[in-house]
Amino acid sequence: MSLSSEITSGGTKANKTGNALEDFVEDILKRNGYAEISQDKVFATRQSIRGKQFAKQALCGKTIYDTQRKCDFLVMNQERFPEGLVIECKWQESKGSVDEKYPFLMLNIMKTGVPTVILIDGDGYKKQAFDWLKSQASPELALRGVYTMKEFQKLVNNGFLG
Numbered sequence: 396m397s398l399s400s401e402i403t404s405g406g407t408k409a410n411k412t413g414n415a416l417e418d419f420v421e422d423i424l425k426r427n428g429y430a431e432i433s434q435d436k437v438f439a440t441r442q443s444i445r446g447k448q449f450a451k452q453a454l455c456g457k458t459i460y461d462t463q464r465k466c467d468f469l470v471m472n473q474e475r476f477p478e479g480l481v482i483e484c485k486w487q488e489s490k491g492s493v494d495e496k497y498p499f500l501m502l503n504i505m506k507t508g509v510p511t512v513i514l515i516d517g518d519g520y521k522k523q524a525f526d527w528l529k530s531q532a533s534p535e536l537a538l539r540g541v542y543t544m545k546e547f548q549k550l551v552n553n554g555f556l557g
Contacts, residue, residue, distance in 0.1 A: 458503050516543050
């Protein structure tokens with residue numbers, strides 16, 4: 396085995412750890428009675444979907460650049476989230492540029508207008524950037540909350556997903 400095959404590149408590692416955060420969310424959704432459905436056109440019909448459903452990597456409107464926007468999860472539960480709920484996952488294990496992407500994400504959330512929560516974890520983000528993003532959340536706005544994995548787990552344990 397060569398040294399190059401033993402070293403995981405930054406991008407590969409980021410994808411694996413980011414996938415772990417998405418796996419965490421998927422597991423929580425399934426343990427709370429949500430079933431996965433195909434993402435095809437689910438955004439347009441989200442308010443008519445009954446039961447507890449979710450789609451991964453679903454198209455969810457347009458970005459501020461008027462291009463297609465994908466979200467990590469689109470959750471449908473008419474009783475709990477009549478407009479749907481977008482869950483975005485952002486993992487940053489080492490210092491990097493993830494914090495610089497927060498304003499773009501925030502503007503896209505505002506444009507789409509669908510209730511959204513963001514999960515951020517990995518300790519590689521700047522505390523000030525996390526605090527800023529958290530300060531943008533409000534129950535009256537599209538961005539409803541910004542949480543670490545631990546905070547989100549507590550929220551779910553207290554009935555957030557219904």
